[in-house]
Amino acid sequence: FTKRKLDQDTLDGLEDVLVQADLGIDVATRIVEAVGRNRVGKDIAPEEVKAILAREVERALVPVATPLVLDEARKPFVILMVGVNGAGKTTTIGKLAAKFRADGRSVMLAAGDTFRAAAIDQLRVWGERAGAPVVTRPQGSDAASLAYDALTQARQEGRDVLLIDTAGRLQNRNELMAELEKVVRVIRKVDASAPHAVLLVLDATVGQNAISQVEIFGKVAGITGLVMTKLDGTARGGILVALAARFGLPIHFIGVGEGVDDLEPFAAADFARAIAGLD
Amino acid sequence: MFDGLSEKLSGILDKLTRRGALTEEDVNAALREVRRALIEADVALEVVRSFTDKVRSRAVGAEVVKSVTPGQMVVKIVHDTLVETLGSDADPINLDAVPPVPILMVGLQGSGKTTSTAKIARRLQDRQGRKVLMASLDTRRPAAMEQLSVLGQQVGVATLPIVAGQNAVQIARRALEAARLGGFDVVMLDTAGRTTVDEALMTEVAEVKAQTQPHEVLLVADALTGQDAVNTARAFDGRVGVTGIVLTRVDGDGRGGAALSMRAVTGKPIKLVGTGEKMDALDEFHPARIANRILGM
Numbered sequence: 001f002t003k004r005k006l007d008q009d010t011l012d013g014l015e016d017v018l019v020q021a022d023l024g025i026d027v028a029t030r031i032v033e034a035v036g037r038n039r040v041g042k043d044i045a046p047e048e049v050k051a052i053l054a055r056e057v058e059r060a061l062v063p064v065a066t067p068l069v070l071d072e073a074r075k076p077f078v079i080l081m082v083g084v085n086g087a088g089k090t091t092t093i094g095k096l097a098a099k100f101r102a103d104g105r106s107v108m109l110a111a112g113d114t115f116r117a118a119a120i121d122q123l124r125v126w127g128e129r130a131g132a133p134v135v136t137r138p139q140g141s142d143a144a145s146l147a148y149d150a151l152t153q154a155r156q157e158g159r160d161v162l163l164i165d166t167a168g169r170l171q172n173r174n175e176l177m178a179e180l181e182k183v184v185r186v187i188r189k190v191d192a193s194a195p196h197a198v199l200l201v202l203d204a205t206v207g208q209n210a211i212s213q214v215e216i217f218g219k220v221a222g223i224t225g226l227v228m229t230k231l232d233g234t235a236r237g238g239i240l241v242a243l244a245a246r247f248g249l250p251i252h253f254i255g256v257g258e259g260v261d262d263l264e265p266f267a268a269a270d271f272a273r274a275i276a277g278l279d
Numbered sequence: 280m281f282d283g284l285s286e287k288l289s290g291i292l293d294k295l296t297r298r299g300a301l302t303e304e305d306v307n308a309a310l311r312e313v314r315r316a317l318i319e320a321d322v323a324l325e326v327v328r329s330f331t332d333k334v335r336s337r338a339v340g341a342e343v344v345k346s347v348t349p350g351q352m353v354v355k356i357v358h359d360t361l362v363e364t365l366g367s368d369a370d371p372i373n374l375d376a377v378p379p380v381p382i383l384m385v386g387l388q389g390s391g392k393t394t395s396t397a398k399i400a401r402r403l404q405d406r407q408g409r410k411v412l413m414a415s416l417d418t419r420r421p422a423a424m425e426q427l428s429v430l431g432q433q434v435g436v437a438t439l440p441i442v443a444g445q446n447a448v449q450i451a452r453r454a455l456e457a458a459r460l461g462g463f464d465v466v467m468l469d470t471a472g473r474t475t476v477d478e479a480l481m482t483e484v485a486e487v488k489a490q491t492q493p494h495e496v497l498l499v500a501d502a503l504t505g506q507d508a509v510n511t512a513r514a515f516d517g518r519v520g521v522t523g524i525v526l527t528r529v530d531g532d533g534r535g536g537a538a539l540s541m542r543a544v545t546g547k548p549i550k551l552v553g554t555g556e557k558m559d560a561l562d563e564f565h566p567a568r569i570a571n572r573i574l575g576m
């Protein structure tokens with residue numbers, strides 16, 4: 001490599017890379033400052049600069065790269081999937097169900113999206129793919145009572161895991177958030193410790209609005225972790241770095257396609273390299 | 280937020296002794312805050328750049344009139360330039376062709392294509408008295424075709440009968456044929472969601488376009504999209520020649536910078552906006568509203 005003095009122009013270029021990956025201006029500035037600290041004016045090869053950038057991004061992500069652990073004492077372990085419309089909740093439930101099945105667990109799905117057209121059929125197909133029964137009620141039924149029934153049934157049948165789907169909702173729609181709150185409340189009537197995980201699903205293309213999503217879904221449904229989908233596209237999902245700094249919530253999985261196996265554990269180093277434009 | 284920007288610009292500019300016209304230096308200081316506000320609103324960086332260049336050239340030398348402060352003056356120039364870039368007039372769906380007029384809906388996974396297809400079909404049928412046929416070419420997503428058919432029943436619009444085993448191009452041909460035979464005015468083709476780097480699927484949609492010669496190709500995109508909006512808009516426009524954009528989830532509290540990004544890089548109008556899950560939640564695009572939102576007004 002030919003080395004060059006690290007100058008402000010190079011640092012500005014790095015900031016652009018981060019902004020274009022959706023880290024947001026404040027976090028981008030902070031990370032680039034860390035890259036420049038004690039290095040401005042020193043001779044560094046361009047490739048090395050990117051590696052340093054990746055390391056700084058990784059540093060922000062390592063604390064939140066936490067696997068989803070199913071507490072064996074909870075039977076069923078209840079996972080509630082929440083998020084805005086179209087983020088990938090139903091698909092991710094299908095992928096998770098297949099994964100838990102492959103680990104030898106008995107899984108049940110609850111078709112808690114009783115609103116959207118054919119949402120129930122969609123989950124049914126995923127249930128078949130994963131080999132997990134799906135509890136359904138007709139479209140238009142009350143989502144909270146469906147969740148109640150499903151948990152009661154999963155308990156009776158001694159299932160290891162219950163995955164509950166919910167309708168997509170935007171976090172500023174108060175009436176829909178109240179409905180979600182009710183789902184959680186009703187689940188607790190069956191098992192006061194449930195839901196044991198509440199996963200917010202984020203689309204990799206999402207921009208700064210994800211901050212408000214985490215804030216409000218967190219308040220209403222008590223989210224315990226994040227999943228980011230659609231990282232097989234061109235979006236880098238850098239908002240996760242801003243979210244990590246601000247909320248510190250675990251990031252469990254990433255979605256990398258529409259197939260049943262297209263779910264991977266979140267790996268801070270790989271994610272950071274992609275954001276820095278390496279690989 | 281707009282108040283935030285407004286205040287910041289006032290803070291920067293209004294403490295300067297009032298001169299006749301804004302200097303380059305004044306404007307550059309202000310534009311740093313404008314840049315920041317636009318990035319916070321998810322406007323893509325390259326669009327931020329060309330936009331602030333445009334604002335700079337308009338603002339430098341602009342005479343500050345007695346009734347306003349320099350800060351307000353710059354805010355007004357930014358706002359007006361935003362509205363202008365977003366497109367000043369409502370641009371309706373064009374049906375000016377020999378029926379059945381094909382409309383092709385494209386976009387990323389989950390952006391709102393199927394929902395918007397049904398909303399638009401309903402509107403064309405109920406408000407403009409067109410006879411519309413909808414067809415789902417989505418052979419991939421579980422229950423995608425059922426979804427469109429349920430929506431068709433809800434809004435009272437015909438859907439093409441589902442035939443298992445056909446590929447997207449075959450379904451599209453069948454839809455056109457059925458529309459011709461059935462005397463339909465419009466045939467709406469809903470497609471599977473696809474990432475723009477999925478070469479096989481991008482080829483498929485290009486093939487559908489070539490076979491059906493749609494009069495409108497509408498890119499359906501999420502208003503909550505961040506910086507990726509430019510990649511998505513460019514890639515779809517490059518492959519299938521988008522004629523307009525449908526911006527969904529405008530009922531969210533996102534700042535909507537994606538609208539500016541997509542409009543700026545494609546030059547294609549935003550034709551309609553989705554404002555909810557329900558079938559009547561579809562509105563004309565009002566540039567000033569989105570401009571206000573981008574600025575946090």
Ligand SMILES: Nc1nc2c(ncn2[C@@H]2O[C@H](COP(=O)(O)OP(=O)(O)OP(=O)(O)O)[C@@H](O)[C@H]2O)c(=O)[nH]1
Pocket residue numbers: 083084085086087088089090091092113116119166167168169201229230231232233254255256257258262388389420472474
């Ligand atoms: N490319 C890609 N597509 C995905 C991924 N995850 C989900 N999708 C697609 O995104 C679209 C929406 O996914 P859903 O699972 O229906 O999303 P949802 O959050 O349940 O949507 P609503 O219930 O309507 O709010 C579908 O076309 C999925 O196939 C992913 O990781 N990569």
Ligand SMILES: Nc1nc2c(ncn2[C@@H]2O[C@H](COP(=O)(O)OP(=O)(O)OP(=O)(O)O)[C@@H](O)[C@H]2O)c(=O)[nH]1
Pocket residue numbers: 085086116168170386387388389390391392393394395417420423470471472473499526527528529530531552553554555556560
């Ligand atoms: N709040 C809100 N939700 C919307 C809007 N448009 C669509 N949706 C919701 O977004 C989700 C995805 O919509 P779809 O129409 O299934 O999206 P799609 O692009 O067809 O998805 P794929 O076919 O999987 O690529 C659904 O939950 C819709 O109800 C809108 O304008 N506002």
Ligand SMILES: [K+]
Pocket residue numbers: 087203205206501503504
């Ligand atoms: K999205």
Ligand SMILES: [Mg+2]
Pocket residue numbers: 089090091113119165166167168
């Ligand atoms: Mg769903």
Ligand SMILES: [Mg+2]
Pocket residue numbers: 392393394417423469470471472
């Ligand atoms: Mg669809």
